Structures are given as C-alpha cells and as structure tokens.
Amino acid sequence: MDLPVVYRIAKSCGQRGFATLRFNFRSVGGSQGSFSGTEEDRDVAAAVSFLAGELAAQGGERSEGCP
Secondary structure (H helix, E strand, O other), X not given: OOOHHHHXXXXXHHHOOOOOOOOOOOOOOOOXXXXXXXXXXXXXXXXXXXXXXXXXXOOOOOOOOOO
C-alpha cells in the first residue's frame, strides 16, 4: 500500500477521476487482527464494500461486473 509505485499509480488514477482504494490486510502496517492465510478474502470484500458505499454516497455509478 505504501510502496512508492503503488502510491503514485493510485494518485495518478485519482487525478484522472478513477476511484482508487489502498488498504492493509489484517496485521499489516498496524492493522488489527492476525494473518491467517485463509480469511484475507474478507479483507478484500470489506474494502470493496467500503468503496462501493463511498461511491454511492457521492452519487457515483457502478460499472457492469463490479460487485
């Protein structure tokens, strides 16, 4: 999430109007919880759900195929 290339890609996409999201998986970078190797799909689902809610609150539209 904090790697310079990831940061710059997210920043560039955001400047072009794309929704971006960077997040830590559990236990990474001060995040709570512990890495299990099997539960991290919940982290991705929660992040996608958060982004969808933020976009909906801003009046954004979801593209076909997006959760």
